[in-house]
Amino acid sequence: MKFERFSNTILFALIRFSRMFKYIASVIFFFLGFRTVAQLKPAARDIEIEFLKQMADSIQQGTTDSVRLEHAGKFDSLLFELLKKDSRMDLQFDSLKNLSVLTDRDKLLRVYTFICPLTGGKQYRYFGFVQWRNKKAEIPQVIRLHNNMPDRQIAEKLLLNSDNWLGSLYYKLITTSVKGKAFYTLLGWRGIDNESTMKVIDVLTIENGKISFGAPLFQTDFGIRQRILFEYNARAVMSLNYDEKKKRIVFDHLSPPSPQLAGNFKSYGPDFTYDAYKWKQGKWVLHKNVELRNPSTSDPSSPSKKIKNKVLYKPEG
Numbered sequence: 235m236k237f238e239r240f241s242n243t244i245l246f247a248l249i250r251f252s253r254m255f256k257y258i259a260s261v262i263f264f265f266l267g268f269r270t271v272a273q274l275k276p277a278a279r280d281i282e283i284e285f286l287k288q289m290a291d292s293i294q295q296g297t298t299d300s301v302r303l304e305h306a307g308k309f310d311s312l313l314f315e316l317l318k319k320d321s322r323m324d325l326q327f328d329s330l331k332n333l334s335v336l337t338d339r340d341k342l343l344r345v346y347t348f349i350c351p352l353t354g355g356k357q358y359r360y361f362g363f364v365q366w367r368n369k370k371a372e373i374p375q376v377i378r379l380h381n382n383m384p385d386r387q388i389a390e391k392l393l394l395n396s397d398n399w400l401g402s403l404y405y406k407l408i409t410t411s412v413k414g415k416a417f418y419t420l421l422g423w424r425g426i427d428n429e430s431t432m433k434v435i436d437v438l439t440i441e442n443g444k445i446s447f448g449a450p451l452f453q454t455d456f457g458i459r460q461r462i463l464f465e466y467n468a469r470a471v472m473s474l475n476y477d478e479k480k481k482r483i484v485f486d487h488l489s490p491p492s493p494q495l496a497g498n499f500k501s502y503g504p505d506f507t508y509d510a511y512k513w514k515q516g517k518w519v520l521h522k523n524v525e526l527r528n529p530s531t532s533d534p535s536s537p538s539k540k541i542k543n544k545v546l547y548k549p550e551g
Contacts, residue, residue, distance in 0.1 A: 283329065338416075432464060433463075466499060466503055470503035485510070
């Protein structure tokens with residue numbers, strides 16, 4: 235613990251020094267026209283990303299909840315400052331194993347999410363940012379997301395925003411459009427406790443500089459839904475993937491072990507059949523009992539959540 239605090243202190247001092255040095259260099263540039271000052275920026279970023287990496291380790295491995303939450307807060311604040319300065323939306327975070335970074339196909343939007351697992355694996359804290367560029371604007375906008383899980387019974391029907399975000403660790407972004415408006419469908423994982431967990435299909439939209447979560451795009455057996463939630467036993471492994479070739483979201487069908495446990499989602503698990511939501515005429519339309527020749531295994535399902543070989547979170551125990 236003492237070494238951890240000492241290393242963080244050293245890194246923080248390096249960040250302050252790099253910022254002060256950059257300021258001095260900018261003054262020299264102003265008076266002397268020195269052209270290599272811009273080269274100092276990547277070095278400063280590297281130091282800050284290294285600091286994030288150190289904090290990420292403490293988020294995952296901190297011995298107490300207070301240590302984990304403290305470093306999660308610092309990680310969140312420093313990442314926010316970095317994103318606000320990222321005018322080209324091209325920062326590389328491959329070394330941050332806890333951070334999911336998803337970019338849309340037009341490279342106009344990025345979604346960042348990470349979690350803070352509390353000790354024992356019974357609770358989680360969710361953090362996220364949305365960064366996007368208006369085609370007419372030079373500087374991208376960055377919005378912080380605030381986790382606020384609505385009541386499970388109505389969560390699929392609600393339109394949410396950045397202040398009421400159903401916190402998730404996203405691992406796939408699918409770009410679609412309806413009448414020229416972009417809809418970003420997100421596949422994610424949401425840990426609940428040591429008895430049940432959840433997979434999420436949500437939709438992100440941006441309009442007039444504001445972001446919304448949820449859209450009436452899902453045609454289900456129970457009518458139109460804003461998003462889809464799958465809750466199941468925490469020990470089970472559920473697959474939720476996107477089939478690019480067939481333009482469909484394919485997933486394990488979940489069932490209880492007996493009819494008497496219907497509605498008791500912590501008992502649910504895959505029953506070896508598959509369903510899918512297929513994109514058709516501006517809607518995600520439910521198709522049941524679809525055939526899969528080679529079910530994908532790239533989904534970051536429990537116990538290891540992976541994105542391009544990045545282990546985002548591995549439950550304890």
